[in-house]
Amino acid sequence: MATLKQIRRRLTSVRNTQKITRAMKLVAAAKLRRAQDNMTRARPYARRIRQVIWDVSERTGRESHQLLEVREEKKALMIVITSDRGMCGAFNSNINRRAERYLRGGEGDHEEISLALIGRKGRDYFRRRPYAIDKEYMEVLSDPSFGIVSQIGREIIARYIDGGLDAVYIVYNEFKSAISQKVVVERLLPIVPEREPDAEIDTRLEGIEFAYEPSRTAILDSVLPLYVNVRLYFAVLESLAAEMGARMTAMESATKNAGELLSRLTLQYNKARQAMITTEMLEIVSGAEALK
Amino acid sequence: MKLDVVTKIGAVVRSMDATEVVLPGSLGEMGILPGHKALIAGLGVGPMIVRSGTDEAWFALAGGFVEVLGEDIRVLTETCERADQIDVERAQAKLQESTARLDTVPPTEPELYNLVRESIRKAQTRIAVGGRKHG
Numbered sequence: 001m002a003t004l005k006q007i008r009r010r011l012t013s014v015r016n017t018q019k020i021t022r023a024m025k026l027v028a029a030a031k032l033r034r035a036q037d038n039m040t041r042a043r044p045y046a047r048r049i050r051q052v053i054w055d056v057s058e059r060t061g062r063e064s065h066q067l068l069e070v071r072e073e074k075k076a077l078m079i080v081i082t083s084d085r086g087m088c089g090a091f092n093s094n095i096n097r098r099a100e101r102y103l104r105g106g107e108g109d110h111e112e113i114s115l116a117l118i119g120r121k122g123r124d125y126f127r128r129r130p131y132a133i134d135k136e137y138m139e140v141l142s143d144p145s146f147g148i149v150s151q152i153g154r155e156i157i158a159r160y161i162d163g164g165l166d167a168v169y170i171v172y173n174e175f176k177s178a179i180s181q182k183v184v185v186e187r188l189l190p191i192v193p194e195r196e197p198d199a200e201i202d203t204r205l206e207g208i209e210f211a212y213e214p215s216r217t218a219i220l221d222s223v224l225p226l227y228v229n230v231r232l233y234f235a236v237l238e239s240l241a242a243e244m245g246a247r248m249t250a251m252e253s254a255t256k257n258a259g260e261l262l263s264r265l266t267l268q269y270n271k272a273r274q275a276m277i278t279t280e281m282l283e284i285v286s287g288a289e290a291l292k
Numbered sequence: 293m294k295l296d297v298v299t300k301i302g303a304v305v306r307s308m309d310a311t312e313v314v315l316p317g318s319l320g321e322m323g324i325l326p327g328h329k330a331l332i333a334g335l336g337v338g339p340m341i342v343r344s345g346t347d348e349a350w351f352a353l354a355g356g357f358v359e360v361l362g363e364d365i366r367v368l369t370e371t372c373e374r375a376d377q378i379d380v381e382r383a384q385a386k387l388q389e390s391t392a393r394l395d396t397v398p399p400t401e402p403e404l405y406n407l408v409r410e411s412i413r414k415a416q417t418r419i420a421v422g423g424r425k426h427g
Binding site: 218 | 298300319334366
C-alpha cells in the first residue's frame, strides 16, 4: 500500500494537471470563436467571387481559362492541413491516415503525386514515410492571415500554369460543430465553377448581357486566382476551427478524468490515514495494557 | 443607387446611397451614374469617390471587381478604407520603405518588383485619400 506521502504527492500532481487541461480547454474555446468569426466575415466575399466565376464561365465556357480547363491529371499535388500542436484527440491521425490512404490506394489515378504540408504534425508524420514531400509550410497556423495563405496560393498557381502540376487536391478537417470534424478531400485546381446553392435567383439577370471591362478573360484572370486563395484560406480556417473543437473535447474529457482520479485518490488517502490512526491507537492501547 | 462593398473582413459598406460613384477601373477611372448598363469591371488600386447630393466620401480601394446591375453597385475588393480610418503617417512610412526597397529588387525577379510597385501604389492611394478627411 502506498504511503500517505506518496498519495499526497500524486494528488497534487493530478490537481495541477487538471488545472492545465482546464486552461487549455478555455484557450481552445476562445481560439475557436476567433476562427469562426473570421470565417463568418469572409463568407460574403467568397460567395460573391463564386457567383461571378459562375456567371462569367457560363458565358465563356470552361476552355476559356487555364485554371478552369480539365486536363489529364498526371502530376498532382496534395495539400495536407494538420495542426502544429497535439492534445487534440484523433484530429491529426485522421487526416494523416486519410491522406496516406489516398497516396497508397492510387485513388486519383495520377502518375506522380507529391505533398505540400501545412502544420507540423503532418510534416512529422510524412517525413518518416516514403512519400515525396514537395513543400512544407510551417508558421502558417499560428497566425493565419489571408496574406500568408495567398502567398502559398500564388506559388501553387504559378506551378500549375507552367504545367508543373495538372491537379491540386486539398485534405483537411472540416468543422462540423465544436464536437465533430469531418475529413474531406477536395479539388482545388482545376477550378469547378459552382452555382451558389442558396443564392436567391436574381430574376433581373434573365436575358441581361453584361458588359465586361476590360474583357471576360481579364476578369477571370484576376478572379480565379483570388478564388483559389480564398478557398485555401477557408480550408485553413476550417481546419483551425476543427482543431480547436477537437482540443476542447479532448481537454474536457481530460479534465473529467482528472476529476475522477482525484476522487479515487482522495478516498484512498483517507482510508490510508484512518488505517494509520487505527494502527497507532492499537499500539498505544496494547502498550498501556502491557504495563498493567 | 445603392452601393455595397465587401472585403474578406466582411461588408465594409452596406446599401450606401449614392448619386455618383467614381471607381479606379483597371483601364482607368470610371464614373457610374444612375441608369448605367449592366457591367462587370476589374478594379485597380486607387480612390473610390461616392457622391450623394453635395456629400462626398472617399475610400482607398485595392483590386477586385465591380458589378453594376440596375440600381445596385456591388464592389468586391481586397481592402477598402474610409478616408477617416486611414493613418496617413503610417502610409507615408510604408511608401518610403517600399520606394527604398524597389531599388534593391534584382531584375531577375519581375514578380517581386510588381508586388513592391503595387504596395507603393497602395500607399500613395492611402495618402491621397487620407488627406481628404475633411473634404
